[in-house]
Amino acid sequence: MTRVRWGLLGAGWIARRAIAPAIHSADASTLTAVAARDINRAQALHPAGSAYDDYAAVIDDPDVDAVYIALSNDGHLPWATAALEAGKAVLCEKPLGCNAVEAKQMRAVAERTGGLLVEATWNLWHPRTARAAALLASDTIGALRAYSSVFVFEGVDDGNYRLDPALGGGALLDVGCYPLTGAAWATGGPFQSVQDVEILMSDTGVDLTAGAHLTMGGVPTYVRGSFREPAHQALVLEGEHGQIEMTGNDAFVSWLQPSALRVLDRDGERIEHFPPVDPYRLMVENVSRAVLGQDAWLPDPQWSIVVAEAMDAILDTGGRQA
8 A cells, every 4th residue: 555545524614624635635645535414515525536425434435544534523432433443544633532531432442453543633743833842852941830822712603513512512622622732742741630710601501711720740731712712822831941932823723824933942032933834734644654654743642631631620620610
């Protein structure tokens, strides 16, 4: 096998905007099959093989080697499990599961079947993220003393799936998982405790805003996700003798645009610039290389569990406080 034949479950906004184009353009990758509830939407993503109106048909397609799950959060566990059981590699939209129980169940299936399961937190493949992690690991700013990160935006319309608890809605699962994943790689985990939580709940029963002070990997950590605040994204690493900051308002969504990193260390302050890049394509290419048995960078599988445990604790504590 010299190319990975991808199957795509879902033809919604993210699949149309980013995932299908990334697979089409990625090295050693072919979009072979797409399934959507409306077969016309599946066909519109131009699979090289088949379009289906049944997700199971992609799982059963013998010409599919790997499956990208671009479904609402409630669909991650059942369809990732089905794909792994069928011998397919799986790249699954974030968050991996709606809670830690689901995330651990999915990891257990991957371990039992020997299958590859990767959470598609796509900004992890951005060169700026990789550079920040490398600088932190190289002791440029000394030991990490504090981590803070936010991903907030304003304006989720009534009826949007993000407001439906049955679909795994809520700000924390939708955007809060990005700052938490940053905390996982920055601190090394594990999630240890939550000190205080701010939760704003919707009438439909999901969190519109979730902010929390945590301890992860022994490091004081602050994260915030919201659907009800002016758009803002930030990630700041405070070291014992320096700081790393993702500048601009794109800490998690820098896509086909230039980006920058501010570094303050013993030598002073500098700005490192990064050219436009498609992290979705880099993600697909790395997973494809892993499927082909080639060298590839993949996130630590344990990060998904750390994030899920932290989200559970935030929502549980916020619920009790309410």
